Amino acid sequence: MFKQRLIFGLLFGIALLLMFYLDQTRSVGWPARPWSFPPGALMAITMTIAIPFATAEMRNLLAHEHVKISLRVCSISAILCMLWPWLEQISEMLLTHPQGAAAPAIVIAHWFHTVKPHYLVPTVLALAMVWAFVMYSRKERIDGAMASAGGSLLAITYLGVLPGFFLPIRLSHSAGMVVSILLMVKGADIGAYAFGRWLGRRKLIAWLSPGKTVEGFVGGLAFAAIIGSVLTHCSSEFDWWEGALAGLLLGAAGQFGDLLESLLKRDAGVKDSGSVPGVGGILDLIDSPLLAAPVAYWMLK
Incomplete structure (x- = not known):
């Protein structure tokens, strides 16, 4: 399962990056x-x-x-x-x-x-x-x-x-800004998964999503903040602390988006929204960016 998820994630990420690259370069x-x-x-x-x-x-x-x-x-x-x-x-x-x-x-x-x-x-x-x-x-x-x-x-x-x-x-802004937002949001997902498996002890919301832990949630936010600070350090548009704050806010919004979709699936009595091997469904892929999108929009206003 993890191998399938990793392979699909890499291929999907490469396809998305190519799309964003073409969107940026061909619109000049x-x-x-x-x-x-x-x-x-x-x-x-x-x-x-x-x-x-x-x-x-x-x-x-x-x-x-x-x-x-x-x-x-x-x-x-x-x-x-x-x-x-x-x-x-x-x-x-x-x-x-x-x-x-x-x-x-x-x-x-x-x-x-x-x-x-x-x-x-x-x-x-x-x-x-x-x-x-x-x-x-x-x-x-x-x-x-x-x-x-x-x-x-x-x-x-x-x-x-x-x-x-x-x-x-x-x-x-640019396609790069959208990529940065997605990196912070998905970085929080990856950080939450990794820290949850490594240090997870206390359940975050046991009745809703038994696999998510408090340690994973905090680790995901920290990982998103690090990604945000690194991205802004490479850019002259924002300070590093603004990137870290953006990572915290977007990471939190993304994880709440994940929980929202967990609520929908639990109400429906299913584990995955679809049947994409190793991933679940399209909703499982986009749940965290969806809730982070309006947060990012108003942050950049």
Whole structure:
């Protein structure tokens, strides 16, 4: 199991680093540079591909509690919620520097600027909730209607709104900043696992996640703080202590995100959210970064 997890983690990490590298290098000079694309475009595409699979896992978890959600509606809604703030910012960038941009892109950017659809995310959430009620009304059933609406909102918020915080970070800073955040969050996961196995004695929350310990939690925070201080030491943008503080906060947010997903799985009565060998599922991979994303966004504001 550990060997499978290590191999998958290395391959997945290399693929992610390649994606971030291309996202950074191919967006330089956009839109004037030929064959360039908007900052964050590869990130957006990657998350758009991943969301339906993650939504399918969430649907399966909810099904264990006899809660039904629409995979299509929740996937499309989550993708819209994830993309929309990024599309708004990209449109503003196009209008500010239109040189070299394609005519359709300029037209869309003008539409965004004129209509200013800032409230699309809450609108999508409201429509998804209404759709859940409509689904049950068509079947002339009332049992489970509220649970379906709540499950739909959970899936869209968890898998659309939360990851959507990463794209504005990419636009305001760089792909390297997103990588640094992920390194601190995943570093806390690795540190918690290692310190828990080495020194773990006291259970953190025994009824929720028996494998997690207080020593592992503290060790994970320490490891994330070290990673943060090292990363900022290599950068002139922040002081080392700011990196250490960021590591502590993001590490804590990531571990709480892990516990949140443990709560969902325990409620559903399953060990893993999916069947990826040695890992579990997509939700098991992204649980900690999801909760850390809004924390990172407001820290960098």
